[in-house]
Amino acid sequence: MDVSGEARNNSNLQIPYSSLTVDHTLPVPDMKPSLVKLCKDLFKKWSNLDESHFSAQRVAGGITNLLLKVSVEEQDGNIVHVTVRLYGPNTEYVIDRERELKAIHYLSAAGFGAKLLGVFGNGMVQSFIHARTLEPLDLRKPKLAAEIAKQLKRFHQVDIPGSKEPQLWIDISKFFERASSLTFDDHEKQKRYSTISFKEVHTEIIKLKELTGHLNAPVVFSHNDLLSGNLMLNEDEEKLYIIDFEYGSYSYRGFDIGNHFNEYAGYDCDYTLYPNKDEQYHFFRHYLQSERADKVSEKDLEALYVETSCYMLASHLYWALWALIQAKMSPIDFDYLGYFFLRYNEYKKQKDTCLSLGRSYLSESKTRGRSEDN
Numbered sequence: 521m522d523v524s525g526e527a528r529n530n531s532n533l534q535i536p537y538s539s540l541t542v543d544h545t546l547p548v549p550d551m552k553p554s555l556v557k558l559c560k561d562l563f564k565k566w567s568n569l570d571e572s573h574f575s576a577q578r579v580a581g582g583i584t585n586l587l588l589k590v591s592v593e594e595q596d597g598n599i600v601h602v603t604v605r606l607y608g609p610n611t612e613y614v615i616d617r618e619r620e621l622k623a624i625h626y627l628s629a630a631g632f633g634a635k636l637l638g639v640f641g642n643g644m645v646q647s648f649i650h651a652r653t654l655e656p657l658d659l660r661k662p663k664l665a666a667e668i669a670k671q672l673k674r675f676h677q678v679d680i681p682g683s684k685e686p687q688l689w690i691d692i693s694k695f696f697e698r699a700s701s702l703t704f705d706d707h708e709k710q711k712r713y714s715t716i717s718f719k720e721v722h723t724e725i726i727k728l729k730e731l732t733g734h735l736n737a738p739v740v741f742s743h744n745d746l747l748s749g750n751l752m753l754n755e756d757e758e759k760l761y762i763i764d765f766e767y768g769s770y771s772y773r774g775f776d777i778g779n780h781f782n783e784y785a786g787y788d789c790d791y792t793l794y795p796n797k798d799e800q801y802h803f804f805r806h807y808l809q810s811e812r813a814d815k816v817s818e819k820d821l822e823a824l825y826v827e828t829s830c831y832m833l834a835s836h837l838y839w840a841l842w843a844l845i846q847a848k849m850s851p852i853d854f855d856y857l858g859y860f861f862l863r864y865n866e867y868k869k870q871k872d873t874c875l876s877l878g879r880s881y882l883s884e885s886k887t888r889g890r891s892e893d894n
C-alpha cells in the first residue's frame with residue numbers, strides 16, 4: 521500500500537498529522553465530506569481528487585471505536601483502501617493514546633498489525649488488512665493456537681524504548697479508583713451498581729497482587745487484549761495478524777496469555793470454553809519453543825501453567841473494572857454493567873482453585889530450593 525511519500529518517511533515518529541476531527545455521531549454518508557477533507561489534508565497526493573473518487577463504509581465489529589474503510593480511486597485508476605478509526609468518546613478514561621501511538625510505531629516496524637499512516641484530532645488512519653477476523657471458536661483450533669502462540673512470543677520480544685515497568689497493577693489501581701466512585705443518573709443502573717462491594721474487590725486485588733508477585737513472571741511488551749476480534753488471518757498467504765494495540769503495555773507474560781485464554785469464552789462469556797490443561801500445554805509448547813515444541817520440559821510447562829492460571833484471575837478484575845468505567849462513560853449501547861458481573865462472578869468462581877494452585881506451587885518450589893541447597 522502506497523499512500524504518500526510523507527507516510528513512508530516515518531522512521532522517527534514523523535507520522536502525518538491533521539488537527540481535523542470527524543463527528544462520530546453522524547451516519548456514515550453524512551461523514552463522507554469530512555472524511556474526504558481529512559484524507560486530502562493528511563495525504564497530499566490525494567489533494568486534487570474530487571469527492572467522487574472516495575467512498576466510505578463502516579467495518580463491523582469493535583465495541584470501543586468506530587472503524588471505517590475508506591477506498592480511494594487514484595488518478596491512474598488504482599484503488600487504495602485505508603481504515604479510519606474514530607476514537608470512541610471518553611475512551612481516554614481507559615486508554616492512554618500516547619502510549620498506544622508509540623507502541624504502534626515500534627510494533628509496526630517489527631511487522632505487527634496495520635501500518636500507521638496518519639493521526640488526526642480524534643483518530644488515526646491505518647493500512648487496510650485483507651484478511652478474515654477470527655471467531656472465538658477459531659482460537660482453540662490446534663494449528664491456529666500454535667501460530668498464535670508463536671506470534672505472541674515474537675510480539676513479547678519487541679523492544680519498546682522507555683520505561684519497562686509493568687503496568688498491570690498501576691492500571692488496575694487507576695481503574696479501581698475511577699470505577700469505585702461512579703454515580704449513575706439511571707435509577708436501575710445505580711441500583712445494580714450499588715450492590716457491588718468495592719471493599720471486597722479491593723481485598724481481592726491486594727491478595728492477587730501479593731501472590732502473583734512471588735511468581736517472578738517475566739515482564740514483556742504485552743498486548744493485553746488478545747481476543748479473537750484482534751486476530752486476523754489471510755488464509756491464502758497463511759499470515760496471521762495481531763491488531764489493535766490500544767491496551768498494550770509492559771506487563772506480565774502470564775497476564776497476556778491468561779487474558780487470551782479468557783477470550784476463548786467470546787463476548788457471551790461462556791467460560792466452559794476456557795482451554796483445558798492439554799490445550800493450554802499445546803499453546804505453551806509453541807510459545808516456549810516455536811521450532812522444537814516437543815522439547816519443552818515438564819517443569820517449564822508447569823511453571824507457565826501456574827503463572828497463567830493466577831494472572832488469568834487478574835484479567836477478570838481488569839476487565840470487570842474497565843466495564844464499570846465504560847458503563848458510565850461510553851455512549852455505545854452495550855450492557856457494560858452486566859459485563860462487570862459476568863467477569864467478577866467468574867473471578868469468584870475460579871479464585872480458590874487458582875490461588876491454591878499458585879500457593880502450593882510456591883511452597884513446593886521453596887521445598888525444592890531448600891533440598892537443592894542441602
Ligand SMILES: Nc1ncnc2c1ncn2[C@@H]1O[C@H](COP(=O)(O)OP(=O)(O)OP(=O)(O)O)[C@@H](O)[C@H]1O
Pocket residue numbers: 579580581582583584585586587603634646647648649650653745748749750763764766
Ligand atoms: N487495519 C484493519 N484492516 C481491516 N480490518 C480491520 C483493521 N483494523 C480492524 N479491523 C476490523 O475491525 C474490527 C474492529 O477493530 P478494532 O478491534 O480495532 O476495534 P475496537 O473498537 O478497538 O474493538 P475492541 O474494543 O472490541 O477491541 C476488527 O475485529 C477487524 O475485523
